[in-house]
Amino acid sequence: MRTLIIYTSVHHGNTGKVAQAMAGALGADMVDAAGAEPGLIDHYDLIGFGSGIYHGRHHQTLFRFVEMLPAVDGTLAFVFSTSGRGVAQDHTALKQVLEAKGFWIVGDFVCKGWDTYTVLGLVGGINKGRPDARDLAHAAAFADDLARHWGDAGR
Numbered sequence: 001m002r003t004l005i006i007y008t009s010v011h012h013g014n015t016g017k018v019a020q021a022m023a024g025a026l027g028a029d030m031v032d033a034a035g036a037e038p039g040l041i042d043h044y045d046l047i048g049f050g051s052g053i054y055h056g057r058h059h060q061t062l063f064r065f066v067e068m069l070p071a072v073d074g075t076l077a078f079v080f081s082t083s084g085r086g087v088a089q090d091h092t093a094l095k096q097v098l099e100a101k102g103f104w105i106v107g108d109f110v111c112k113g114w115d116t117y118t119v120l121g122l123v124g125g126i127n128k129g130r131p132d133a134r135d136l137a138h139a140a141a142f143a144d145d146l147a148r149h150w151g152d153a154g155r
């Protein structure tokens, strides 16, 4: 199964670490959403979209990229994030845009990430050290599960 991970990771590189762990497990290609070519997605069966959460939703760079994508017909996709809170409801807006494009969302992964936004930064932030080795192992296991479940879909 040809897999691509498209990500944005601008605060502390937290989401980039998770994307890397998933890409390792899936044998996936990885591309930063900033400057990525929308036509790239034609070559893949499963596409992961992830970033940190900014004011309750994925980073605007990722949204801008997704908005440029052509419509697809049920291409498999998953959504992931790192954030201060680490909750899946922050994925709703991105999932709605992806579904409107024709993607079929087959998984979500959330992870806490080091966050030094606002006054939190004065005290070293929250979730320092996250994602840690355990988080990255969870990310790899999530990706393994996806490959096991959907591995035949693109063949």
Ligand SMILES: Cc1cc2nc3c(=O)[nH]c(=O)nc-3n(C[C@H](O)[C@H](O)[C@H](O)COP(=O)(O)O)c2cc1C
Binding pocket: 008, 009, 010, 011, 012, 013, 014, 015, 016, 051, 052, 053, 054, 055, 056, 057, 082, 083, 084, 085, 086, 112, 113, 114, 115, 116, 117
């Ligand atoms: C401007 C800004 C806004 C943020 N807003 C939220 C938020 O609404 N909810 C949350 O849980 N975390 C929030 N965070 C924390 C980030 O989501 C978290 O640090 C994330 O791991 C950053 O990922 P990155 O290093 O891959 O960019 C915010 C951080 C910044 C800098």
